[in-house]
Amino acid sequence: MADPCNLIHYAAHDSSTRGRIHNEASPRYRSAFQRDRDRIVHSTAFRRLEYKTQVFVNHEGDLYRTRLTHSVEVAQISRSIARTLRLNEDLTEAIALAHDLGHTPFGHAGQDALNHCMQPYGGFEHNFQSLRVVDHLEEKYAQFAGLNLTFESREGILKHCSLANAKTVGAVGERFLNKGQPSLEAQLVNLADQIAYNNHDVDDGLRAGLINIEQLQEIQLFEEQYAVVRSQYPKLSQRRTIHEVVRRMINRLVIDLVETSTQLITTANPADIEAVRQQPQPLIQFSEKQHELNQKLKQFLREKLYRHYRVMRMSRKAEQIITQLFNAFMEEPRILPDEQYELLMAQREPERPRIIADYIAGMTDRYALSEHQKIFSPPTPTV
Numbered sequence: 001m002a003d004p005c006n007l008i009h010y011a012a013h014d015s016s017t018r019g020r021i022h023n024e025a026s027p028r029y030r031s032a033f034q035r036d037r038d039r040i041v042h043s044t045a046f047r048r049l050e051y052k053t054q055v056f057v058n059h060e061g062d063l064y065r066t067r068l069t070h071s072v073e074v075a076q077i078s079r080s081i082a083r084t085l086r087l088n089e090d091l092t093e094a095i096a097l098a099h100d101l102g103h104t105p106f107g108h109a110g111q112d113a114l115n116h117c118m119q120p121y122g123g124f125e126h127n128f129q130s131l132r133v134v135d136h137l138e139e140k141y142a143q144f145a146g147l148n149l150t151f152e153s154r155e156g157i158l159k160h161c162s163l164a165n166a167k168t169v170g171a172v173g174e175r176f177l178n179k180g181q182p183s184l185e186a187q188l189v190n191l192a193d194q195i196a197y198n199n200h201d202v203d204d205g206l207r208a209g210l211i212n213i214e215q216l217q218e219i220q221l222f223e224e225q226y227a228v229v230r231s232q233y234p235k236l237s238q239r240r241t242i243h244e245v246v247r248r249m250i251n252r253l254v255i256d257l258v259e260t261s262t263q264l265i266t267t268a269n270p271a272d273i274e275a276v277r278q279q280p281q282p283l284i285q286f287s288e289k290q291h292e293l294n295q296k297l298k299q300f301l302r303e304k305l306y307r308h309y310r311v312m313r314m315s316r317k318a319e320q321i322i323t324q325l326f327n328a329f330m331e332e333p334r335i336l337p338d339e340q341y342e343l344l345m346a347q348r349e350p351e352r353p354r355i356i357a358d359y360i361a362g363m364t365d366r367y368a369l370s371e372h373q374k375i376f377s378p379p380t381p382t383v
């Protein structure tokens with residue numbers, strides 16, 4: 001299948017892909033990156049994202065973002081930017097939909113707790129786990145474990161990585177050792193992720209009543225757009241006002257990103273995707289001014305939302321649940337379901353904790369709660 005005809009020369013092309021770990025014939029009516037995207041959409045880990053926390057735990061309300069709706073928003077923003085810059089839209093969509101597949105239940109609290117438990121056994125990184133999901137853990141195909149994605153999708157999924165882990169994954173880990181860059185498609189998904197979560201966390205935080213408009217008016221990024229909306233529509237309801245502000249904020253960030261990156265790319269003038277990878281800096285960036293404004297919003301969200309006492313209470317519970325599950329499975333592996341127990345017993349002793357981490361990381365919020373209850377809650381007595 002030929003590449004989309006309007007791709008710029010330094011985009012990711014089917015013809016210059018570094019290929020898949022296991023050789024496969026090219027798909028007939030799809031590009032290599034469309035096939036990656038399709039495999040991700042059909043994966044089990046993708047469906048689980050629906051019941052995994054972004055910031056608000058799944059059962060707290062039906063209207064908050066989940067990992068799934070977050071990933072779909074990241075894909076939307078990524079595709080718009082990719083199309084404008086004539087980058088490979090299919091690849092950005094694949095990376096965006098897969099970027100959070102390795103997340104534990106209960107958001108960052110869950111990830112921190114699992115990382116803490118795994119410290120003696122190599123730690124736990126969610127980006128690295130996302131790669132592990134698509135490379136090893138998905139069980140779909142007769143001929144290989146995982147989804148056998150292209151190098152370019154895997155490169156984008158592995159956004160961050162410790163040097164110790166980078167050494168274990170071959171070519172896809174090399175850029176962390178050589179200080180190279182990933183494709184422009186990967187770079188832009190990384191920033192589209194930030195655009196998505198900063199904005200939807202404002203929306204969710206307001207909806208939950210944990211932050212309010214008066215506080216946000218201290219934040220320039222919000223205040224500028226809020227002032228525009230208020231002057232144009234002074235009588236608009238609060239809900240519609242918030243949406244009008246958030247959509248303008250997203251738009252402003254996307255425009256800044258497109259314009260700044262266009263300048264950087266024009267100056268660097270990369271000959272092809274390999275030249276992009278050898279750049280000393282990413283070519284997809286916000287302007288310095290915009291970056292500063294983003295940092296202010298991030299800091300605000302960190303202090304007022306992610307560290308709000310109601311969010312912190314849930315985080316504490318999440319840490320306990322994850323830690324207690326991990327310790328229980330470590331102490332007595334026989335309480336693991338048969339499938340995980342057999343996997344664990346097939347490993348050498350030092351590799352066994354990783355099987356437990358895989359099992360816990362794969363849980364949805366509600367599955368983790370139910371496992372915890374089954375193991376720790378005393379049964380209700382029947383009279």
Ligand code: MG
Pocket residue numbers: 070099100193
């Ligand atoms: Mg994300």
